Amino acid sequence: MNEGVSAGAVTPAHVSTAATGENDVARDHVRDHTDDHGAHAVEEPSAADFRHARTLPVEQDWYKRAVFYEVLVRAFADSNRDGFGDLRGLTDKLDYLAWLGVDCLWLPPFYDSPLRDGGYDIRDYRKVLPEFGTVADFVEFIDQAHARGIRVITDLVMNHTSDQHHWFQESRRDPEGPYGDFYVWSDDDTRWSEARIIFVDTESSNWTYDSVRGQFYWHRFFSHQPDLNFDNPAVCEAMIDALRFWLDLGIDGFRLDAVPYLYERDGTNGENLPETHQFLKRVRKVVDDEYPGRVLLAEANQWPSDVVEYFGDPEVGGDECHMAFHFPLMPRIFMAVRRESRFPISEILAQTPEIPSNAQWGIFLRNHDELTLEMVTDDERDYMYAEYAKDPRMKANIGIRRRLAPLLDNDRNQLELFTALLLSLPGSPVLYYGDEIGMGDNIWLGDRDGVRSPMQWTPDRNAGFSTCDPGRLNLPVIMDPVYGYQAVNVEAQSNSTASLLHWNRRMIDIRKQHPAFALGTFHELGGSNPSVLAYVREHTGEEGTQDIVLCVNNMSRFPQPVELDLIAWKDWVPTELTGGVPFPPIGELPYLLTLPGHGFYWFSIHPAEER
Amino acid sequence: MPPTSPHDGSADPLGDLHDALLAWLPGQRWFPAKGRQIAGLRTVGHSVVSAPGDTPTVEHAVIAVSFTDAAGGSAEERYQLLLGAQSSPPGDLEHAVIGRRRSSHGGDDVVYDGLADGRISRLLLALITENATRGPLRFVAEPDTEAPIVGPGRPLFGEQSNSSVIYGERAILKLFRRATAGLNPDLELHRALRREGSDEVAPLLGAIEGELPGESGGVEAMTVAMLQGFAANSADGWSMALTSVRDLLAEADLRADEVGGDFAGEAHRIGKTVAAVHQELAHALGTRPLDAVGARAVEEWMLERLDRAAAAVEGVAEQREEIAAVLHGVTEAGPSTVQRIHGDLHLGQELRTPTGWLVIDFEGEPSKPLADRVRPDSPMRDVAAMLRSFDYAAFHQLAEWEQSADEPDPQLERRAQEWADRNRSAFCDGYAEVAGTDPRENPELLRAYELDKAVYEVLYETRNRPGWVSIPLRSMRRLLTGVGRAER
Structure with missing residues (x-):
């Protein structure tokens, strides 16, 4: 097999010592040189080559309490006028993010990449995309984030690399070399035909022929993203070392992209295989043993009953990923409001199994991808298209590429209702950059770029995102009269306490004051009115302190009454959380509330004498 | 005493x-x-x-x-x-x-x-x-x-x-x-x-x-x-249907299949649920054929009910002969099967839970004596009762409005009728999917049962809720002219 693999190729070699941007460039140059001469082993940088960011105190359940914020480096702030957002620009905006109250930033991949799949096609796991800056910039960014108590996680794609990755280039060139077995090669393209094709719009097979090696290689995603061969122990080691590299520098965790597809087995669809779980347990052990307090978040776009497997063994509180996204919840929230019925949400929550004690769902309304409709039935998908994607350009793959505000016709009441649901349903909320000010989208941009336009900071040139020549912007800023940067920007909204931005900030703050939102049990109350979704979150702290939060949401655009059975808290008092007004005490009869159209209430329920 | x-x-x-x-x-x-x-x-x-x-x-x-x-x-x-x-x-x-x-x-x-x-x-x-x-x-x-x-x-x-x-x-x-x-x-x-x-x-x-x-x-x-x-976290079909109609009537320029609050998916599921209950009741308690004598008895019973209504309501008396002709469909339809049925089905007797629909309250029509309530009857009676219930849901809000307005808005009436047709049709589709036979394949029988129910409703509303009598009266007219029926 590959005798050369364990000898030096995987163990990171120390190539330089000083942590400067120039070193990155220098190393690049060296590598190009060695490529030309056909070196077998690729030398990789080590974390010891760089300064390490300050670390935050270990807090075992921080991810359960955190409000996450997904930020695209490319789209947030440009520090060097090249039209691309970069890590230094992002670092400059940390004060804003701290002011907003987010606890953890999630950065989609910022690694060196040919950018044929938004950076999910990684060319080098240990290098930053030059447009974004350097590893040193990254360390400085983490350091400054930690100084403000903000954690940072990033995407790591384990399943595949870019076809430009050195591993692949070596693998195709030299089947007998140290990387010959790093990918999944085959003489024909017939194996594993049960595995579905994910990007049906662009790919016709999971196999692609490589003329250099004269074999087919396996890829679950694009043909320029060959799948790594996790049956090769050297691949597992190399991947874990890539994780260690960033963990050593100070990162707080990873969102593991496309995690269900790591292994392939005959007679299966190649998803959620036991071998994949074994590998994740191994990764988790590395994190627990060497980097306590750091987290793994699984991206597995599957039904919750399958996703729970990625939390691992419930007997030990979970021994795979700490978190996983709850995909089906998000389209259901949209459906429930359009149908003016709680049942789309009630249904999916009733189907969501218990999760291990150390696990947490990640929930979101929108992210950098399209609003995915994989986890809905065909009928429901047609319905979502009809309701939310009236123009065919709003569709991408099987989803809808729009931002939150345009999806909701910029209706402030609905924006508030959706956000209140996001912040109060079980799971850690993940906000998407720009949605806090109600940014719009540009459906005329290709693929999913429509929801990745520059952050709107000010009404000035380029929305304050960059001072470059407007023509040089990586993506144009939104300029339409409703969502354009002159109408929608951080500066203007900062100056008005009635703005959506201030509202979001207040709600995040209220959520943090009540641990029940983050840690509490979830119990749906039902109630006589099908348009009203009401639930109780209940948490008992270590000292026995009880925190009970009641959330009542009107999914209808019309005012609604609801009678709630709160007899379990007879004689207690609900106090509304945004204003602190005590409501009448709970009596023997059902508790009557009236809600305005798309209105909601958050209450704390407590004995009458408290407060 | x-x-x-x-x-x-x-x-x-x-x-x-x-x-x-x-x-x-x-x-x-x-x-x-x-x-x-x-x-x-x-x-x-x-x-x-x-x-x-x-x-x-x-x-x-x-x-x-x-x-x-x-x-x-x-x-x-x-x-x-x-x-x-x-x-x-x-x-x-x-x-x-x-x-x-x-x-x-x-x-x-x-x-x-x-x-x-x-x-x-x-x-x-x-x-x-x-x-x-x-x-x-x-x-x-x-x-x-x-x-x-x-x-x-x-x-x-x-x-x-x-x-x-x-x-x-x-x-x-x-x-x-x-x-x-x-x-x-x-x-x-x-x-x-x-x-x-x-x-x-x-x-x-x-x-x-x-x-x-x-x-x-x-x-x-x-x-x-x-x-x-106990069906925790449930809501009844009547309030859910009204939610959908309310959504429709607030959008006068959108049609029933275009509004967000469309109920047809639920109506389809209700149809499947009712058909499954019928199958289970048939399996548990048996079926028997209804011969010509039995069918005539059913017709006579319907005619009795018609005469009681005609005696009390002028609008019914005027059309007694036309109504009787439609009710005759029960005997025209040829041999059919009877079994135990729900007997008092309407949207309020169905509960939406997070996992699906439940049928409740099998007591039968409370005003009838026990012997009548336990007598095997045609499942078409339940189907017709559900179709009537969709009509009620569609026109309920308009009836409430009409009491304070001079003229019904013809546009809203058309929308309500579309809602009724769409959901009645979805219900029948769902029913047929489970039962194997579509109730609309027997239009004369279905129409007779539906009209029988509507006549009863006219009498009931005249006595108890005069503000609502326009709902069954409108349906009665429609069933007599044969326009806009669920079968299509």
Whole structure:
């Protein structure tokens, strides 16, 4: 097999010592040189080559309490006028993010990449995309984030690399070399035909022929993203070392992209295989043993009953990923409001199994991808298209590429209702950059770029995102009269306490004051009115302190009454959380509330004498 | 007889309470006091449920209430009471107090509605799980019911004809207020459906059965109460359908299939659920063919109902012949099958839970005598009743508006009709998917059953809710002209 693999190729070699941007460039140059001469082993940088960011105190359940914020480096702030957002620009905006109250930033991949799949096609796991800056910039960014108590996680794609990755280039060139077995090669393209094709719009097979090696290689995603061969122990080691590299520098965790597809087995669809779980347990052990307090978040776009497997063994509180996204919840929230019925949400929550004690769902309304409709039935998908994607350009793959505000016709009441649901349903909320000010989208941009336009900071040139020549912007800023940067920007909204931005900030703050939102049990109350979704979150702290939060949401655009059975808290008092007004005490009869159209209430329920 | 006198010379066990009961009864939602004069009250059955010396004392009673109606005639109806008695009950039972009476051990006892007391609902549940017998009352747990549910129960508010308590969102005990001799079809059919392992009804967990003194001596069996699984977090189909119609009517320029609140998906699922219940009932309790004689009997029964309506409502009388011609479809349709059916189906008898739809309340049309309610009938009667219910949901809001407006808005009427057509059609599609036969394949029969129901509704609304009579009248006209029927 590959005798050369364990000898030096995987163990990171120390190539330089000083942590400067120039070193990155220098190393690049060296590598190009060695490529030309056909070196077998690729030398990789080590974390010891760089300064390490300050670390935050270990807090075992921080991810359960955190409000996450997904930020695209490319789209947030440009520090060097090249039209691309970069890590230094992002670092400059940390004060804003701290002011907003987010606890953890999630950065989609910022690694060196040919950018044929938004950076999910990684060319080098240990290098930053030059447009974004350097590893040193990254360390400085983490350091400054930690100084403000903000954690940072990033995407790591384990399943595949870019076809430009050195591993692949070596693998195709030299089947007998140290990387010959790093990918999944085959003489024909017939194996594993049960595995579905994910990007049906662009790919016709999971196999692609490589003329250099004269074999087919396996890829679950694009043909320029060959799948790594996790049956090769050297691949597992190399991947874990890539994780260690960033963990050593100070990162707080990873969102593991496309995690269900790591292994392939005959007679299966190649998803959620036991071998994949074994590998994740191994990764988790590395994190627990060497980097306590750091987290793994699984991206597995599957039904919750399958996703729970990625939390691992419930007997030990979970021994795979700490978190996983709850995909089906998000389209259901949209459906429930359009149908003016709680049942789309009630249904999916009733189907969501218990999760291990150390696990947490990640929930979101929108992210950098399209609003995915994989986890809905065909009928429901047609319905979502009809309701939310009236123009065919709003569709991408099987989803809808729009931002939150345009999806909701910029209706402030609905924006508030959706956000209140996001912040109060079980799971850690993940906000998407720009949605806090109600940014719009540009459906005329290709693929999913429509929801990745520059952050709107000010009404000035380029929305304050960059001072470059407007023509040089990586993506144009939104300029339409409703969502354009002159109408929608951080500066203007900062100056008005009635703005959506201030509202979001207040709600995040209220959520943090009540641990029940983050840690509490979830119990749906039902109630006589099908348009009203009401639930109780209940948490008992270590000292026995009880925190009970009641959330009542009107999914209808019309005012609604609801009678709630709160007899379990007879004689207690609900106090509304945004204003602190005590409501009448709970009596023997059902508790009557009236809600305005798309209105909601958050209450704390407590004995009458408290407060 | 004077209101407070016992029915025979002996002491009435509730004798002390007659005045208090007469004052209390009209305030109870299950008591049909509206427009009626109570002439008298007597106790026809009484037993003690609690063990001797226990507090509170729990009593079961059947009372006969006689009414004098407007026409000067009189009628007697029997009701069940479940009473608690204690010298000083806890303060939170104050709202349930009926009155005071002399206690056997001296002093006074406060007597109250027993279902309001958690201690009493807990006792009832315990007796059911123990399969206990107390005097004439037999407490029966269904075989193989799951781990016992524990009390106390809480009374359910807002119910109409019966009274229920809920045990921790897991079980519901329904006390049938109206005391009727014989096995209550609600219990009978739930038992049958439980044997079938039906997913379309809340599972039966147990029952309380008792005895009722016969009108002419002797005793007859009677169903006292029924315990079933509780459909937590559910909402009824009527309120969900109204939500959908409200959404539609607020969008005058959008059609029923274009608005966000479309109900057709739910209507389709309801159709499947009803068909499954029919199949389960047929399997559990059998079917039999309806021959020409039987069909004629059905038609005659419909014609009787028609004549009663025609006598009271001019609009019906004017079209009696046309209506009779459509009702004749029952005999024209040729041989058909009859079986046990729900008998009083409408959107309010269906509960949406997070996992699907449940059908509830198999008592049948409450105004009919028991013998009529348990007679096998065509499943088409249930289907037609559901189609009528979609009509009601579609036009309910317009009917409310029309009472204050001069002219109905023709645009809104068209939208409402579209909603009705769309959901009736979706219901039939769902029904056909499970049943294997589409009810619309037999249009004459379906139309006859639907018109029969509409005629009955016209009479009912004329008497009880004149503001709503436009709904069945409109449907009646439509069914007679044959325009816009569900079959297409």
